[in-house]
Amino acid sequence: MSTLFSAPYSDPRLRSLLLSHYRTQGTVSFDLLEGVDYTIQECSECSLIFQKMAPINEMLAVLYDQFIDPKRLKELELSRLTLENFREIGRRLSDLFETIGKQPRDIRMLDFGFGYGRWARVAVAMGAEVFATEISPDKIAFAQSIGVKIITQSELPSFRFDVVHTEQVFEHLADPRGVFAELAACLAEGGVFKMAMPKQGRIRKLLRKHGMIDWSPYEEGYKRREYTDYSTIIPLEHVNSFSLKAVAALARGEGLRAEVGRFGSRHLDIDLGSFRAAAKSSRDWGMRLLKDIYVTVGPGKQDSGYYMLYRE
Structure with a gap:
């Protein structure tokens, strides 16, 4: 140490x-x-x-x-509900679902660290069955209003999920190993455990x-x-900072393997509605391509801030 x-x-x-x-x-x-x-x-x-x-x-x-x-x-959180953010989340969820090889209607997903549901609401709209753990009465009511099913953390062992989704969560946890073990245990065979956090x-x-x-x-x-x-x-808030090596150490302890995630450059979705829209969507695709190159052949191979975990 x-x-x-x-x-x-x-x-x-x-x-x-x-x-x-x-x-x-x-x-x-x-x-x-x-x-x-x-x-x-x-x-x-x-x-x-x-x-x-x-x-x-x-x-x-x-x-x-x-x-x-x-x-x-x-x-x-509500200010982030933009068309651009919707497209990005939809693209990333599509990648997760394609990795599993199931249609959204057949997927059971846990959104651990629900917040105000930016990811969960898109997954629900795509047809997935979405669960979340939450203790705030306000957030519980909100989750239920958008079709998310609330369960307690103690109920997790009774469930199996095709997708265990954690977005900007693990950097905040005082006991990341304990929480990781709980989430890994409820990952279904053939499922994917996503971790995203600051690199x-x-x-x-x-x-x-x-x-x-x-x-x-x-x-x-x-x-x-x-x-x-x-x-x-960040003091008090970001109490853990992971690299692939740190994530892989957690994964091995629970019978999982860890890989660096991709950022979606294989989706060439260019908006031809106007010159400005085409320029912006081309620039966005270019940024995704650079990120994917960075995590494929650059330093991001070991430290991307975005990881996918699978059962061995």
Whole structure:
């Protein structure tokens, strides 16, 4: 085990980072962080990067009710319901379903980390039977209103799913190994377990060179692209950062194999409705092609942030 960075939350740079990150989301209570260190470590065996002091349930309740205002989060999620996002999600789900070799109507899917259902609502519209685990009464009511079936985490062993879908989930978990084991156990034969999260990227080099930054990449809108990879270790929220090696270590323990996912460049869908639409759709396809090249022959072969897992 090695330490990549450590400083108390009272450090001016960390305080500035937290204020920047939550400025438009909610309110930070620094008194709850008094006497606590923010320490980033790396596992020498599997390369997992993680925060040593991950928030416990009581702190998570404060984090997602106060630091992050649920009303603002819902507004943000709803703002992402765009035609472009619908096309992207539909394309990615089509890839998942084709991998399994079933029509959507025959697929049972678990959307673990449902949120406000951007992925689930598209899967339901395609004809899949979609389940989710959720504890928030508001989100449960919302899920049911769009045709998603809510089950408790304790009920998972009774189910088998063709698709276990996790989008930007595992970086938040205090017990990723335990949750992974639960989800792997309910993956059906021939099914696929999808994991998507921020990639590690250059975070080791960035920490050696700069230490911790004093602003959030999210607030900056990723305009300072050379610092984008700091998003993989956002204090309190992104407590785990995975590479393929780390995902593969989890997979082996549950009898699964892990592969890097693809981003859909084999779908050449060009909009010929206008010159502007054609240019934009061609550019989008070009970006997907570059991403697929990156994960096929580039550094993304080991660190893409998008992984597909199958039973051995």
